[in-house]
Amino acid sequence: MNNLEQTLSIIKPDAVERNLDNEIKEMFKSNGFSILKEKKIKITKTEAEQFYKVHETKPFYNDLCAYLSSGAIVVMILEKENGVLANRELMGATNPKDAEEGTIRKKYGISIDKNSVHGSDSIDNAKIEIDFFFKD
Ligand code: CMP
DSSP: OOOEEEEEEEEOHHHHHTTOHHHHHHHHHHTTOEEEEEEEEOOOHHHHHHHTGGGTTSTTHHHHHHHHTSSOEEEEEEEEETHHHHHHHHHOOSSGGGOOTTSHHHHHOOSSSSOSEEEOSSHHHHHHHHHHHHOO
16 A cells, blocks of 8 residues: 655754764665655754744754854655654764764764754654745
8 A cells, every 4th residue: 555655854053063864864765755845954053943942841952053054954744654764764863973883963963963864753744844844
């Protein structure tokens, strides 16, 4: 049964500033993802606060939003069979030091904050996050 899903991926400032965006995009493609849309942008802290609103009660919320708005990011709509979970598997654990060999965060992540990529954590959030960046 075909279960193509779309998910939102962000290549974060730490990876873009190290010019890793093309390498990371190749990793998605070689793992069977199609990149349906992509754009390189810089967002404001207010936009980051809206994007990460689910985390607003967390102690790391302010730093997280300051960080995501600190430099260029690449936002993408990825598509693959069971794409939401497949993307989370390819990214690896949130903290790069816990991420498995072969994952993006193991390979490129620097710290739990500078963990190189974000990916939607559910089908519902994927729809919300895709709309956030690609409404029109
Ligand atoms: P991301 O997948 O973008 O979702 C929220 C981000 O918060 C997460 O990646 C981490 O980069 C960041 N973060 C910082 N501290 C923590 C923490 N203690 N637990 C989870 N996420 C954290």
